[in-house]
Amino acid sequence: MDLFGVLHLDELSHGLANLSMFPYFDMAHYIVSIMALREQPGVLEVSRVSPLACWFSSMLFCFGGGVLSAIMLAEPAVAPLSNSTSVLLASITWYLVFYCPMDLVYCCAALLPLRLVLSGMKEVTRTWKVLGGVTQAHSKYKDSLMVMIAIGWAKGAGGGLISNFEQLVRGVWKPETNELLKMSYPTKITLIGAVLFALQQTHYLPLQKHHLMLIYTIFTVVNKSKMMLTGSSASPFAGIESAIYKTLFTGHSPYAALTSEEKKACINNGATNGTTSTATTGGNRVAGTNTLVSPVNGQSGLLKAKEESENAETTNCKKSK
Amino acid sequence: MDLFGVLHLDELSHGLANLSMFPYFDMAHYIVSIMALREQPGVLEVSRVSPLACWFSSMLFCFGGGVLSAIMLAEPAVAPLSNSTSVLLASITWYLVFYCPMDLVYCCAALLPLRLVLSGMKEVTRTWKVLGGVTQAHSKYKDSLMVMIAIGWAKGAGGGLISNFEQLVRGVWKPETNELLKMSYPTKITLIGAVLFALQQTHYLPLQKHHLMLIYTIFTVVNKSKMMLTGSSASPFAGIESAIYKTLFTGHSPYAALTSEEKKACINNGATNGTTSTATTGGNRVAGTNTLVSPVNGQSGLLKAKEESENAETTNCKKSK
Amino acid sequence: MDLFGVLHLDELSHGLANLSMFPYFDMAHYIVSIMALREQPGVLEVSRVSPLACWFSSMLFCFGGGVLSAIMLAEPAVAPLSNSTSVLLASITWYLVFYCPMDLVYCCAALLPLRLVLSGMKEVTRTWKVLGGVTQAHSKYKDSLMVMIAIGWAKGAGGGLISNFEQLVRGVWKPETNELLKMSYPTKITLIGAVLFALQQTHYLPLQKHHLMLIYTIFTVVNKSKMMLTGSSASPFAGIESAIYKTLFTGHSPYAALTSEEKKACINNGATNGTTSTATTGGNRVAGTNTLVSPVNGQSGLLKAKEESENAETTNCKKSK
Structure with missing residues (x-):
């Protein structure tokens, strides 16, 4: 080349x-x-x-x-x-x-x-x-x-x-x-x-x-x-992902009308079905805004990415001294 | 042939x-x-x-x-x-x-x-x-x-x-x-x-x-x-299954004497041990009837068979229109 | 030989x-x-x-x-x-x-x-x-x-x-x-x-x-x-295990300072994270004693060893008669 x-x-x-x-x-x-x-x-x-x-x-x-x-x-x-x-x-x-x-x-x-x-x-x-x-x-x-x-x-x-x-x-x-x-x-x-x-x-x-x-x-x-x-x-890649997501995966409408908060509540209920009893009390508070949030941002509070721990502060060390 | x-x-x-x-x-x-x-x-x-x-x-x-x-x-x-x-x-x-x-x-x-x-x-x-x-x-x-x-x-x-x-x-x-x-x-x-x-x-x-x-x-x-x-x-095959079950698997008696409701409660307690806290409140109400229910009917409320969903009504479609 | x-x-x-x-x-x-x-x-x-x-x-x-x-x-x-x-x-x-x-x-x-x-x-x-x-x-x-x-x-x-x-x-x-x-x-x-x-x-x-x-x-x-x-x-092997454990695995100090009861509570919280809600209420009562308990004794109440059931009494039989 x-x-x-x-x-x-x-x-x-x-x-x-x-x-x-x-x-x-x-x-x-x-x-x-x-x-x-x-x-x-x-x-x-x-x-x-x-x-x-x-x-x-x-x-x-x-x-x-x-x-x-x-x-x-x-x-x-x-x-x-x-x-x-x-x-x-x-x-x-x-x-x-x-x-x-x-x-x-x-x-x-x-x-x-x-x-x-x-x-x-x-x-x-x-x-x-x-x-x-x-x-x-x-x-x-x-x-x-x-x-x-x-x-x-x-x-x-x-x-x-x-x-x-x-x-x-x-x-x-x-x-x-x-x-x-x-x-x-x-x-x-x-x-x-x-x-x-x-x-x-x-x-x-x-x-x-x-x-x-x-x-x-x-x-x-x-x-x-x-x-x-x-x-x-x-x-x-957040931008590209969001674009691909919006183009390909928002075809039919019934679910798109839900707000992102409601969706999170749904997912909590669905995903933890039968294993935990996560409290999702505040889930419906923010209902009213009518935007579709891409999965990139949608669940950021739910899951701890492995790379975050790699960036974690070294507080453990300080404590141990 | x-x-x-x-x-x-x-x-x-x-x-x-x-x-x-x-x-x-x-x-x-x-x-x-x-x-x-x-x-x-x-x-x-x-x-x-x-x-x-x-x-x-x-x-x-x-x-x-x-x-x-x-x-x-x-x-x-x-x-x-x-x-x-x-x-x-x-x-x-x-x-x-x-x-x-x-x-x-x-x-x-x-x-x-x-x-x-x-x-x-x-x-x-x-x-x-x-x-x-x-x-x-x-x-x-x-x-x-x-x-x-x-x-x-x-x-x-x-x-x-x-x-x-x-x-x-x-x-x-x-x-x-x-x-x-x-x-x-x-x-x-x-x-x-x-x-x-x-x-x-x-x-x-x-x-x-x-x-x-x-x-x-x-x-x-x-x-x-x-x-x-x-x-x-x-x-x-419910009939055949029930017959086989009764012939082969009801040998010794201690458990057979339990009522079906009690059994369900036992199973719930045993099976979900350490993972969920399923409420089995009404479990002992019907005690007194002394029949042994075959597994074909015994747990029908507990589990959702896959084929049932195949027969599900098409309500989702109607909603989406 | x-x-x-x-x-x-x-x-x-x-x-x-x-x-x-x-x-x-x-x-x-x-x-x-x-x-x-x-x-x-x-x-x-x-x-x-x-x-x-x-x-x-x-x-x-x-x-x-x-x-x-x-x-x-x-x-x-x-x-x-x-x-x-x-x-x-x-x-x-x-x-x-x-x-x-x-x-x-x-x-x-x-x-x-x-x-x-x-x-x-x-x-x-x-x-x-x-x-x-x-x-x-x-x-x-x-x-x-x-x-x-x-x-x-x-x-x-x-x-x-x-x-x-x-x-x-x-x-x-x-x-x-x-x-x-x-x-x-x-x-x-x-x-x-x-x-x-x-x-x-x-x-x-x-x-x-x-x-x-x-x-x-x-x-x-x-x-x-x-x-x-x-x-x-x-x-x-409890003696040997305990000696090996104390020699090799008690290197750094922050955790060793915890009491064994606190440790058990930590483990319960850590291990059952997201799956059960085990009550560990009495966990901090005995704090004050400052000893490090080896794993051989540390968790004996938590887990049921398989061999215990092999040694189990034959109470089931007596009941069934």
Whole structure:
């Protein structure tokens, strides 16, 4: 491609494509993932009561993508465990993040500059994981774009997609939330990556693989850094999503006439049917405004996105001193 | 078989056996399945908030049997996705049923005569799916009747058997209901079909395959049509089931002495232990009558059978006009 | 090894290693497992309302290890069903335990001397199952100790590890309990066995296989018998566990300063988040004592270990007479 030649980016993209994820980038992925787990509500207590459940949860955060894509492709789900070095590295990280004397490791890694670097490195591993999934699916299902996207997505965002079952390991069960009902930013960006790499693999996208890797990696890293620095969790795709949503999914009218507040109340009633007794008392107060709110904003109070916890302040550390 | 020769049914059964399910019968299966999904409580709201979760639920309704039998046989669970044409057809159906302007497609398909035809065609696909499952299992496990029945059943009634997890995709969790605790009519008829085809495959049933296909298909189609026209959801096997139940499963006495109302209360307490706080206030009122109620009637108020929603009135359409 | 030669145990261990589990030991395993299921709260009611769900639960108790390890190794999950003789034997046992006229079978098997013998025989099958799992994993993943331990553990203690999903079959959902959060004695002893056999297989443990089988079998049988006779459910490893826990998992201080009662309250709040509304009113009463309680004792009131039900008194029988 000419533009890459002009900007001397060809070498850079080749260099990136040949980069080894092991051990530094993998390590950053483990640290950021396990810190995200630690910042979930109730996890510190579980880590005291049952170190084994905590370790298993951590492994699902680190290797969830591998486990999910293995199950989908009927390959052994224990395969990630067979890579002893990775498991050892992740286990050491888990131990240091949760049980280090004086909580040194967590507090250091939670400092903004270091966390920024680690999160950036974790985003780089996303490119490799998505590409790995797409390639693996392509070798089994030559012509199926859908399968490639599904496996690439599962491999890149597995930890989020299986979060219901990861929580179950810790004794938490929140059926009313999942990544399909309300996608978090990492899940969205991974889905977009999976679509792009699958299109590239099937030559619908006229780009070379290492060029796409460069573009996608830069986009994810820059975007993640921006989100961490500004503290915003707004999706960069909110505009596009809203437009697509309004064009495609507001066809027939009976439901569109409801106000957004009423809709939220409906969803609460429907979703938690038979499991919880969430109070939705104030649900009908604001009725009267007659606008249709897109799903991007509609449910923001209901679900806690994983990336928010990644941006969380390091108050735990301060308390512990 | 002589009877078939006499009645000139041999040609008919051969013709049926050579019938291709794609595209018309498959299409009818998708339409009826996705309409059944749409008529579940809370689904319309989910379809507005998260089209992706709604799409995924629809795919599980359409291809649930394939996914379940693939997992049971350790074949790739994404395999149904690899058939692009089917997925595309099902996705278009999903879009039209949920988001068609003026809700035209749903309202037309919900008209009784058309729905009757579509439901009949869907029943025909059941024969093919059950037979496909039994044949697939037979090719892997030559002598195991149990495996053949299990796979045939899973392939034919997969959507119902995995309904707990399909609901989870939509944020709904009803642990107290599943198709094993209270079988719906489609699940029952599929189980019977799986048993018959497995017996035929192992030559315990002295019938030719195409004859059995004809008999089973006619039985399911006629029965389904009768149920839709009379609006009854009574199982045609209620008598046999009750007889088998009374003969086999009422051996020892301590529990048999309980009244049916007390039993229901017990089940509510046991089944919902730790998840809900269902009020079972009136449970002990009718104590004194000393009859043992068969499971066919025992729990009818607790669980909503899928086929009932298929028979639901088309009130939604009227509202939307 | 000399000690074995001196004590003439070599022949004994060879004899044990060549012992066939089928049919007597397998039978004992089925009887004890299904009796343990029957003693779970609410199961008798389920056995009346839905014999099929009860049968499926029983099969998961009997063959859960095989199913779980098959899923982990991407082998057909229906494989245990393909062994017709075992399934038939287990099904007959299930029928006799639940539906035998006069409840004869359950009441006889529940008599202490017979139950003691059956439980001892069941413990013997544990050795074979763990060893089978380790060997199977070794043949696929030569060098991975982790995989061998995981598969050995899954095969030996599968029924317990999948208990959340086994309960779901019966309509029960207790997300706040699982074997990883609070291991029961059988799960612990199986994990230890899996570690030992995996170490033996990779020659880190300088013992011959049949010697280890003898030692492990004797240990499990003696220990089980002792627990049943004394009625205690105290783990023989409580001391070691407590020491390991205090050494490794009490690193940083913020949480350690909480009292055990406060911690329990935290866990209740965390674990049951969004699913139940457990009252933890008295939680802060005892605040002031400043000790750290190990997990061995910390949660003993929360979770019902499976082995307790195995030791349960036979009150049901007395009632039914």
